[in-house]
Amino acid sequence: xxxxxxxxxxxxxxxxxxxxxxxxxxxxxxxxxxxxxxxxxxxxxxxxxxxxxxxxxxxxxxxxxxxxxxxxxxxxxxxxxxxxxxxxxxxxxxxxxxxxxxxxxxxxxxxxxxxxxxxxxxxxxxxxxxxxxxxxxxxxxxxxxxxxxxxxxxxxxxxxxxxxxxxxxxxxxxxxxxxxxxxxxxxxxxxxxxxxxxxxxxxxxxxxxxxxxxxxxxxxxxxxxxxxxxxxxxxxxxxxxxxxxxxxxxxxxxxxxxxxxxxxxxxxxxxxxxxxxxxxxxxxxxxxxxxxxxxxxxxxxxxxxxxxxxxxxxxxxxxxxxx
Amino acid sequence: xxxxxxxxxxxxxxxxxxxxxxxxxxxxxxxxxxxxxxxxxxxxxxxxxxxxxxxxxxxxxxxxxxxxxxxxxxxxxxxxxxxxxxxxxxxxxxxxxxxxxxxxxxxxxxxxxxxxxxxxxxxxxxxxxxxxxxxxxxxxxxxxxxxxxxxxxxxxxxxxxxxxxxxxxxxxxxxxxxxxxxxxxxxxxxxxxxxxxxxxxxxxxxxxxxxxxxxxxxxxxxxxxxxxxxxxxxxxxxxxxxxxxxxxxxxxxxxxxxxxxxxxxxxxxxxxxxxxxxxxxxxxxxxxxxxxxxxxxxxxxxxxxxxxxxxxxxxxxxxxxxxxx
Numbered sequence: 001x002x003x004x005x006x007x008x009x010x011x012x013x014x015x016x017x018x019x020x021x022x023x024x025x026x027x028x029x030x031x032x033x034x035x036x037x038x039x040x041x042x043x044x045x046x047x048x049x050x051x052x053x054x055x056x057x058x059x060x061x062x063x064x065x066x067x068x069x070x071x072x073x074x075x076x077x078x079x080x081x082x083x084x085x086x087x088x089x090x091x092x093x094x095x096x097x098x099x100x101x102x103x104x105x106x107x108x109x110x111x112x113x114x115x116x117x118x119x120x121x122x123x124x125x126x127x128x129x130x131x132x133x134x135x136x137x138x139x140x141x142x143x144x145x146x147x148x149x150x151x152x153x154x155x156x157x158x159x160x161x162x163x164x165x166x167x168x169x170x171x172x173x174x175x176x177x178x179x180x181x182x183x184x185x186x187x188x189x190x191x192x193x194x195x196x197x198x199x200x201x202x203x204x205x206x207x208x209x210x211x212x213x214x215x216x217x218x219x220x221x222x223x224x225x226x227x228x229x230x231x232x233x234x235x236x237x238x239x240x241x242x243x244x245x246x247x248x249x250x251x252x253x254x255x256x257x258x259x260x261x262x263x264x265x266x267x268x269x270x271x272x273x274x275x276x277x278x279x280x281x282x283x284x285x286x287x288x289x290x291x292x293x294x295x296x297x298x299x300x301x302x303x304x305x306x307x308x309x310x311x312x313x314x315x316x317x318x319x320x321x322x323x
Numbered sequence: 324x325x326x327x328x329x330x331x332x333x334x335x336x337x338x339x340x341x342x343x344x345x346x347x348x349x350x351x352x353x354x355x356x357x358x359x360x361x362x363x364x365x366x367x368x369x370x371x372x373x374x375x376x377x378x379x380x381x382x383x384x385x386x387x388x389x390x391x392x393x394x395x396x397x398x399x400x401x402x403x404x405x406x407x408x409x410x411x412x413x414x415x416x417x418x419x420x421x422x423x424x425x426x427x428x429x430x431x432x433x434x435x436x437x438x439x440x441x442x443x444x445x446x447x448x449x450x451x452x453x454x455x456x457x458x459x460x461x462x463x464x465x466x467x468x469x470x471x472x473x474x475x476x477x478x479x480x481x482x483x484x485x486x487x488x489x490x491x492x493x494x495x496x497x498x499x500x501x502x503x504x505x506x507x508x509x510x511x512x513x514x515x516x517x518x519x520x521x522x523x524x525x526x527x528x529x530x531x532x533x534x535x536x537x538x539x540x541x542x543x544x545x546x547x548x549x550x551x552x553x554x555x556x557x558x559x560x561x562x563x564x565x566x567x568x569x570x571x572x573x574x575x576x577x578x579x580x581x582x583x584x585x586x587x588x589x590x591x592x593x594x595x596x597x598x599x600x601x602x603x604x605x606x607x608x609x610x611x612x613x614x615x616x617x618x619x620x621x622x623x624x625x626x627x628x629x630x631x632x633x634x635x636x637x638x639x640x641x642x643x644x645x646x647x648x
Contacts, residue, residue, distance in 0.1 A: 088419050092411035096451065103621050104450065127427065128419065135462050139590035141620045238589070264563070265462040265595040273597035277611045286605035289598070295464045296426050 003181040009151035010040050010116075010172065013158040014078065016188045018048055021076065024162055027054035028063055028080030028116075037082055038118060038177055060090040064115065068098050071113040076162055084119040084171075085128025091136070098167040099142030110165040114158070118174035119147075120212045120260055121307050124300040131297055132211075132261035137169045138238045138270070144168040144193055145238040149214035151182040153235060156191030164193060173212040196241035198248075202230035205317050206248040208271060209258040210234040213308060217258050220313035227317060237267055245271070246278050253284035254320040258313055263291040285323030290316040326504040332474035333363050333439075333495065336481040337401065339511045341371050344399065347485055350377040351386055351403030351439075360405055361441060361500055383413040387438065391421050394436040399485055407442040407494070408451025414459070421490040422465030433488040437481070441497035442470075443535035443585055444632055447625040454622055455535075455586035460492045461562050461595065467491040467516055468562040472537035474505040476560055479514030487516060496535035519566035521573070525555035528642050529573040531596060532583040533559040536633065540583055543638040552646065562592055570596065571604050578609035579645040583633055588616040610648035613641045 004012065017024045025048075026041050032055035035042035045053040056063050060081055067077040081087050087094070094115070101109050121130035137145045146161055146168055148154035154172070161168040199214065204227050209217045214233045221229045230248050234241065249255055255275055257268040272287040290308045298306050327335065340347045348371075349364050355378035358365035368376040379386050383404055390400040404410050410417070417438065424432050444453035460468045469484055469491055471477040477495070484491040522537065523544050532540035537558055544554035555573050559566065574580055580600055582593040593614040600612050615633045623631050 085419065088415035091414040096408065096411050100450075100621050127423075135590050136459055139458050139462075139587065141587050141589075262462065262464050264464075264565075265458050265590065265592055267590060269594040269598040270590045272601050273594040273612065273614065276597055276601045277613070280608065280611040283605075286601050287598070289602075293464075296423050 001183040001185055004151045004184040005178045005181050006151045006154050007038055007040055007177040009155040009184045010158055011042055012184065013155040014041065014044060015047070017159055017162045018044065018052060020188060023074060024076045024078065025052040025054065026078045026080065027056055027067060029056055029058055029082045031055065031080050036080065038174065040080065040116070060086050061093055064090040064093040064098065067113050068093060068111055071111045072101065072109055076112050078114045078116060078162060081115060081117045083129045084117055084131040084133055087117060087133055095140045099140050102166060103142055111167045112165050113167045114161045114170050115167070116170045116172060119171040120173050120175055121297050121303050122175035122212065124303070127299065130303065132259065132292065134171060134237055135261055135266045138267055142167070143238060144236065146193060146236050147171040147173065147211040148235060149173060149176065149211055149233050151184050153191050153197070155184055156189050157193065157235065159188055160190040160193050163190065171211060175212045176215065179215070191235070193236050194239040194241055195235065196244045197233045197235055198230065199233050200229065200231040202228035202252070204228045204252060205230070205254045205256060205320060206252045207231045207256045207258060207317070208234060208245065210237065213258045213260055216308060216310055217313055220310040220317065223310060224314060224317060227321065229317065242274055245275065249275055249279045250282045253282050255287045256290060256313070256316040256320055257287065258290045258308055258316070260292050260307055262294045263289060264294050266291065285320040288316045288320045324506045324508055327474045327507040328501045328504055329471070329474050329477045329495065330361055330363055330500045332478040332507045333481055334365055335507065336478040337364065337367060338370070340482055340485045341367065341375060343511060346397060347399045347401065348375040348377065349401045349403065350379055350390060352379060352381055352405050354378065354403050359403065361497065364403070383409050384416055387413040387416040387421065390436050391416060391434055394434045395424065395432055399435050401437045401439060401485060404438060404440040406452045407440055407454040407456055410440055410456055418463045422463050425489060426465055434490045435488050436490045437484045437493050438490070439493045439495060442494040443496045443498050444622050444628050445498040445535065450624065453628065455584065455617070457494060457562055458586055458591050461592055465490070466563060469516060469560065470494045470496065470534035470562065471560060472496060472499065472534050472558050474507050476514050478507055479512050480516065480560060482511055483513040483516050486513065494534065498535045499538070514560070517561050517564040517566055519560055519569040520558045521555065521569070522558045523554065523556040525553035527553045527577055528579045528581060528645060529555050529557060529577045530581050530583060530642070531557045531559065531570060533562065536583045536585060539633060539635055539638060542635045543642065546635060546639055547642055552642065554642065567599055567603065570599070574600055574604045575607045578607050580612045581638065581641045581645060582612065582614045583638060584616050585632055586617055587619045588614055589619050591616055610645040613645050615641045
C-alpha cells in the first residue's frame with residue numbers, strides 16, 4: 001500500500017473517480033495546465049484533457065454557477081475554490097441555488113456537486129487565505145460539510161462526496177496537505193459521510209475536533225499522560241454523527257471542543273447546545289470551547305496567537321477536569 | 324409623542340438623522356422615487372433630493388460596495404437590501420470588506436455603514452423573501468447585528484446604528500411592519516446597541532426571543548400565566564454585541580431556558596445562546612436549554628410556511644418540557 005500525503009490522496013481520489021465515471025470533471029482556477037495552486041489536480045489534465053480538467057477565469061461565482069448547471073444536466077463537477085477566503089463571492093450561488101434546487105423542485109432535481117476548498121491557517125498566508133468558514137455552510141440547509149484530517153479519510157470522503165447526490169462542501173486542511181504520510185489503498189473505497197471517527201479511546205474527557213485541529217489535539221493529549229482522553233474526529237459536520245458524540249459524552253461526562261474558527265455562533269456552539277440538550281444530566285462540567293477569537297484571522301506574524309495550540313487545548317482539558 | 328407602526332418609526336428615524344446630519348444618506352433599489360418597496364423611505368427624496376435618497380440598480384453587491392466606499396470617505400450611508408434573500412449577492416462585500424476594514428487598517432479607517440434588510444417570514448411571499456439569515460452575520464467578526472421588535476426600539480436602535488462608527492446589519496421584522504402601533508417620541512433618541520430588554524418579568528422560565536418572534540413569545544407568556552407559570556420574556560434587540568449579563572441574570576433566577584427563533588436550528592443563534600448559558604450558568608440549570616426554531620430546511624413557500632414558523636403551540640410545549648424535566 002503506498003504512503004501518501006493528504007494532497008496526494010486527494011489527487012488520487014479525483015483520478016480514481018474520473019477513471020471510473022466519465023461524468024466526473026474538475027474545474028477551477030489553475031486546476032488544468034498548472035495542476036492547481038497546491039497541486040491537488042496535478043496531471044489530471046494530461047490524462048483526461050481540457051474538457052474534464054477545466055481552467056476557469058478568476059470568478060468564483062461563475063465557477064459555482066456553471067458547476068450547478070453541469071450538475072443538474074448530468075455531470076458530476078468537482079469545483080475548486082482556490083482559498084477559503086474566496087468562497088464569499090460564490091456564496092449566493094451556493095446558498096441560494098446549489099443548496100436549494102432539490103428542495104425547490106421537490107426532489108425532482110439533484111445537484112451532485114462537490115466544492116473543494118483549502119481552509120484554515122498556519123501556513124503564513126495573506127488575508128483571505130487562512131479562514132475557517134465552515135459554520136456558514138453548516139447553518140445552510142441542503143448542504144453537506146466534510147473536513148478530513150488524514151490522507152486515508154481525505155480519499156475515502158472525497159470519493160463518497162463525489163458519489164453523493166447532493167452538494168458537498170469539502171474543506172481541505174491546507175496546513176496538513178504535506179504534513180505527514182499515511183498508507184492509502186490504491187483502489188477505490190469510500191469513507192461514509194456522516195460518520196465520526198474515534199482517533200483515540202479514553203474515559204476521562206471527550207475532545208471533539210475536525211480538520212487541522214485534530215493534529216493539535218493529538219499533540220496536547222500526548223503531553224497529558226495521566227489523563228485518559230477520548231478524541232473524536234468529526235470528519236463530517238453536516239450531517240453530524242450526534243450518536244457517537246452522545247455515546248462518548250455519556251461515558252466521560254466532560255467535553256472540550258477544539259476549532260480554528262471564531263467562537264460566536266460556530267459549529268462549537270451547535271455542538272455545545274446539542275450536548276446540553278441530550279446529556280445534561282451526564283455532564284460533570286460545562287462544555288469547554290477552545291477556538292479562534294471573535295476577530296478576523298490575523299496576518300502571519302500573529303497567527304500563532306490566534307490558532308488554538310496544544311497549550312490551549314491542555315488548558316481546556318484541565319479546566320473541565322478541575323470543575 | 325405620536326402613534327406609529329414599525330415602518331413609520333423607521334422612516335421617522337431616517338428623516339430625523341438626515342435632518343440632523345448632512346452626511347447621512349439612503350440608497351438602494353426603489354428607495355428614492357418609489358419610496359421603498361415597503362414605504363420605509365417614503366418622502367425622503369422630496370425633502371432631501373436624489374443625492375441623498377439614491378435609487379440604485381438591482382445589484383446588491385454594487386450597493387454595498389459603493390456604500391463601503393462612501394462610508395470610508397466621510398458619508399454615513401444607510402443601504403437597503405430589499406429582502407433578506409438578496410443579502411447573499413452582497414455577502415462578499417459585507418464579510419470580506421465592510422466587516423474587516425477597521426481591522427485591516429489597525430483602526431485607521433472605520434466603516435460607518437448601516438445595511439437595512441427586511442427579514443422574517445409570515446407574509447406569504449415567494450422564495451428569497453422570507454428568510455432569517457442573522458446567524459451568518461453574527462458569526463462574522465466586525466459586524467454588529469440589530470433586530471428591533473417594536474416601533475420605539477426600531478427608531479432608537481436605527482439612530483444608534485447610524486451613529487455607530489462600525490458596520491451594522493439592521494434586520495427589520497417585515498411581518499410586524501404594520502402589525503401594531505406604539506408611542507414613538509418625535510424628537511431624536513437612541514436605544515443603545517448591546518442592551519436587551521426584559522419584555523415581561525417572570526420567575527419560572529426564561530424565554531429568549533427577538534424581532535418577529537416577540538409577539539409569539541409574549542402570547543406564550545400570557546397563555547402560560549393562565550396556567551400559573553410565570554415566564555420571563557427577554558427581547559434581545561441586539562445579537563452582536565450580546566447583552567449576556569441580562570440573559571444570565573434571568574437564567575440564574577429561573578434555571579430554565581427556552582430560546583425562540585425563526586431561522587434553521589443548526590448553528591443558528593440559539594446554539595450560541597445555549598452555549599453561553601452552558602458556559603456561564605451551568606450550575607443554575609434545572610433542565611436542558613430547549614430551542615424552538617425553524618426546521619433545518621429552507622423556509623417553504625407561502626402555503627406551508629405556517630408549519631415552518633414557530634408558533635405559540637410549539638413554544639408552550641417547549642416550556643412544559645423544561646418545567647417537567
